[in-house]
Amino acid sequence: MLKNRHVTGWLQAAPLSLILAGFLILPIATIVTVSFWQATEFSIIPAFSMENYAFLFGSDVTYRVFLATFKYAAITWALTLLIGFTVAYYLAFHIRSQTVQIALFLLCTIPFWTSNIIRMISWIPFLGRNGIANSTLIDLGLIDAPLEWLLYSDFSVILAFVHLYTLFMVVPIFNTMMRIDRSLIEAAYDNGASGWQTLMHVIVPLTKPGIMIGTIFVLTLIMGDFITVRFMSGSQKANVGRLISNDISLLQYPSAAATAVVLLCTVLIVIGILLRFVDIRKEL
Amino acid sequence: MRTEDDLELVHLTKRYGDTVAVRDINHVFNKGTYVCLLGPSGCGKSTTLRMIAGHEDVSDGSILLQGQDIAHLPPAKRGTAMMFQSYALFPHLSVRDNVAFSLRMKGEDRATRHRAADEMLELVDMGHLAARLPAQLSGGQQQRVALARALVTKPRVLLLDEPLSALDPFLRIRVRAELKRLQRELGITFIHVTHGQDEALALADEIVVMNNAVIEQAGHPRDVFAAPRTEFVARFMGGHNVLSWNGGRYALRADDVLLAPQGQPAVVRTVEYQGHHVAMTAAMGEQEILAYVPEAAFFADPKSPGDAVSLAWEEGRLHRLEA
Numbered sequence: 001m002l003k004n005r006h007v008t009g010w011l012q013a014a015p016l017s018l019i020l021a022g023f024l025i026l027p028i029a030t031i032v033t034v035s036f037w038q039a040t041e042f043s044i045i046p047a048f049s050m051e052n053y054a055f056l057f058g059s060d061v062t063y064r065v066f067l068a069t070f071k072y073a074a075i076t077w078a079l080t081l082l083i084g085f086t087v088a089y090y091l092a093f094h095i096r097s098q099t100v101q102i103a104l105f106l107l108c109t110i111p112f113w114t115s116n117i118i119r120m121i122s123w124i125p126f127l128g129r130n131g132i133a134n135s136t137l138i139d140l141g142l143i144d145a146p147l148e149w150l151l152y153s154d155f156s157v158i159l160a161f162v163h164l165y166t167l168f169m170v171v172p173i174f175n176t177m178m179r180i181d182r183s184l185i186e187a188a189y190d191n192g193a194s195g196w197q198t199l200m201h202v203i204v205p206l207t208k209p210g211i212m213i214g215t216i217f218v219l220t221l222i223m224g225d226f227i228t229v230r231f232m233s234g235s236q237k238a239n240v241g242r243l244i245s246n247d248i249s250l251l252q253y254p255s256a257a258a259t260a261v262v263l264l265c266t267v268l269i270v271i272g273i274l275l276r277f278v279d280i281r282k283e284l
Numbered sequence: 285m286r287t288e289d290d291l292e293l294v295h296l297t298k299r300y301g302d303t304v305a306v307r308d309i310n311h312v313f314n315k316g317t318y319v320c321l322l323g324p325s326g327c328g329k330s331t332t333l334r335m336i337a338g339h340e341d342v343s344d345g346s347i348l349l350q351g352q353d354i355a356h357l358p359p360a361k362r363g364t365a366m367m368f369q370s371y372a373l374f375p376h377l378s379v380r381d382n383v384a385f386s387l388r389m390k391g392e393d394r395a396t397r398h399r400a401a402d403e404m405l406e407l408v409d410m411g412h413l414a415a416r417l418p419a420q421l422s423g424g425q426q427q428r429v430a431l432a433r434a435l436v437t438k439p440r441v442l443l444l445d446e447p448l449s450a451l452d453p454f455l456r457i458r459v460r461a462e463l464k465r466l467q468r469e470l471g472i473t474f475i476h477v478t479h480g481q482d483e484a485l486a487l488a489d490e491i492v493v494m495n496n497a498v499i500e501q502a503g504h505p506r507d508v509f510a511a512p513r514t515e516f517v518a519r520f521m522g523g524h525n526v527l528s529w530n531g532g533r534y535a536l537r538a539d540d541v542l543l544a545p546q547g548q549p550a551v552v553r554t555v556e557y558q559g560h561h562v563a564m565t566a567a568m569g570e571q572e573i574l575a576y577v578p579e580a581a582f583f584a585d586p587k588s589p590g591d592a593v594s595l596a597w598e599e600g601r602l603h604r605l606e607a
Contacts, residue, residue: 186339187372191386191437192360201388205376 028264035257044253052258062243062259066266069239072154072229073222076161080218081211083162084169088210089203091170092177093185105174108167120160120231127151127159152234160232165221169214176210177203212278216271223267288350289315289440291336291473295345296355298331305331307497308345313441313475313490318467320484321477323494324520330445332494333477337366337443349440360386365439369446371430373418379405380414383432404432408466424455431463435470442467444476448483460487481521485509493517510537514607526605527571533605538563540601541575543585547596552587566593 035052038045056062087108095101111119126132127150134146149155180203188198226241240263247256291313298306306328313319321329334340336347338359346353354362373382380401381388387397405411408428418426427447434442447463448456464487467474478484484491485505492502493516501513512518515526518535525536539561550566550573562582564575573595587593 181370181372183368183370183372184374187366187368187374187433188385188389190337190339190359190366191389191433192358193385193389197389201385202374 031257031260034254035261037254037257039252039254052255053262055255056258056262062262065238065240065243068237069223069241072157072161072239073219075158076165076222077215077218079158079162080166080169081215083166084173084214085207085211087166087170088174088177088207089199091174092180093203108170111163112167116164117227117231119164120228123156123160123163123232124151127156152232152236154233154237156232157229157237160228161222161225164228165218168217168221169211172213172217173207173210176207176213180206208278209280212274212280215274219270220267223263223270286312287315289473290349291441291475292348293332293336293345294348296332296335296342296347297344298328298335298340299343304497306335309499311492311499311502313473315440315473316471317489318464318474318487319476319490319492320488321475321492321494322479322481322484322520323500324479327494328497329477329479329494333366333443333445333475336362336441336475337364338362339366360389360437363440364443365434365437365441366443366445367430367434367447369449371418371426371450373426373429373433375418377417378414379410379416379418379421379429382418382429383436385433386437400436401432404436405429407435408432408462423451424459427451427459428462431466439472441473441475444474446477446479448478448480456483463487493520495520511603512605515605518605523574523576525571525573527573529602534602535605536573536597536602538574539576540597541573542596543575543577543581543587543593544596545594547594550593550595552589552591552593554589555587566595568595 036048036050038047038049038051091101091104095104124131128134129146129148129151131151133150134143137143138146184202184206185198188202193201224241226239226245229237229239229242230245240259244256244259244263247253247259293309293311293313296306296309297304309332321332323329331340335342335355338354338357342355345355347355349363354364359366374385377385380398383401383404384392384397387400392400402411402414405414408431410425410428410432413421413425418429421429427450431447444463448459451459460483463474463476476484476487488505490502491505491508493500493508495516501508501517508517509521509523512521512524512535515533515535518524518526523538525538525541527534527536548568550568553565553567553572554563556563557579558576559579561576561578564577564582564587566573566575575595
């Protein structure tokens with residue numbers, strides 16, 4: 001009987017375990033393994049070596065690129081949080097009718113009906129030297145010459161990131177806010193809290209898990225991105241994703257794998273630190 | 285005798301579009317009384333309470349406390365405090381910080397607000413759990429914390445929105461005794477919304493019965509129970525028969541209906557044993573009469589459904605209804 005129950009338990013766990021083993025553990029194990037191999041311009045040598053890591057940690061480029069990636073992540077995170085929180089707050093607390101709430105929420109998702117490459121590229125004619133933004137500003141007499149930093153700059157990269165990923169902040173924050181008992185807001189008001197005090201002492205603390213989930217989404221998406229940086233910077237800026245993609249295009253798989261492993265560890269450490277501050281288990 | 289701390293409602297009205305939730309209510313809540321707003325759901329009692337608290341806009345009329353119209357002041361400036369039905373404790377704050385919340389909003393320093401909070405927690409006998417989070421407390425304990433949080437603002441009037449409805453029946457009886465004791469000790473006005481007439485009878489110095497957005501009757505519990513003004517009140521308070529007699533409408537208490545050798549002929553419909561007494565319904569012509577027969581008397585001569593009985597009552601026990 002007891003044995004039977006054990007067998008049943010293992011069988012029930014088997015499908016998910018197989019899927020995780022096949023699609024998560026195996027690929028990561030492969031990447032880790034390959035990251036210790038060696039490569040020359042024309043061949044890959046499956047032998048254990050620390051060469052890739054030694055090169056990675058010895059190179060000044062690595063640190064600069066990681067720093068740039070963190071900079072993109074931090075600035076985008078701050079902006080998406082600010083915009084995402086505001087939008088979610090408005091939807092959750094200022095829209096009384098549920099129909100309007102759902103309609104506005106769907107409205108937020110409309111940009112996601114097109115591919116993110118298209119959404120990115122459509123910024124280019126807008127921001128370009130003779131684009132709509134510059135010509136409008138010149139027509140209004142606000143500037144004399146086109147602004148060069150609008151496109152192919154950190155500005156355009158971050159603009160695209162914010163545009164692409166704000167919704168990932170809105171959704172979890174909105175979700176958490178909708179679960180806040182409305183009588184808490186009344187109780188705060190009854191206890192003499194102003195609107196701002198209610199926000200800072202009641203709503204923000206209770207929304208923290210949603211903020212944290214949104215933060216994890218945005219951080220992981222930006223840390224792993226390479227296409228946005230490539231398109232929006234006109235290949236003039238680098239991040240870790242582009243480092244890896246360059247290695248791959250040069251068939252330097254072991255080196256790409258080593259960079260990927262370091263990136264993975266970095267992201268895991270960042271998330272680990274974040275989770276120490278906020279308990280998101282209730283939200284899952 | 286009127287005092288400064290009497291709370292007075294003057295032509296108080298609440299409209300939602302075309303529907304009227306509270307219609308032109310006038311009432312004086314005397315200082316230091318325990319008042320129960322009693323009525324079925326949707327009668328306007330909660331809306332009235334929320335208007336007094338300041339969580340619902342007043343459509344018309346005034347609310348007077350301490351010589352001023354508080355109807356348009358923010359809740360914290362009214363001298364009232366509200367205890368919410370679900371308690372509405374802040375889940376992320378400890379019991380102490382919950383109680384100290386209003387002082388924190390006022391900008392009191394930590395030591396002052398903790399001292400005041402601990403004092404209030406002692407009053408409701410929760411001092412030993414001050415460091416806990418609300419989720420770690422039982423329903424009864426959360427209720428006391430909510431009470432302490434409302435009282436820490438030193439209100440002149442405490443508003444309680446169905447405070448006992450979330451508790452199990454056994455706890456409810458214990459907690460209501462505590463509420464009453466606390467009200468006596470503090471000497472402030474408690475306005476307590478409930479739909480349970482037994483709760484209202486047990487607690488109140490004054491019962492205000494509401495129905496269809498108006499006050500049907502207000503008075504001492506005994507007066508309301510013994511002398512219901514309207515048919516609605518008689519039926520809502522329970523234990524009353526409403527019968528047509530000699531062309532008028534009368535209330536007759538079920539415990540005043542006697543099984544007698546001579547009286548009105550009737551046929552027993554149902555018999556329910558209820559411990560202290562037996563609740564018996566009998567068809568008397570068109571009307572159904574409820575009689576509470578004392579246990580000993582009933583079992584001396586037991587009746588079953590279908591038996592013919594004769595019912596009697598002292599003429600003076602018939603209470604004429606105005607409506």
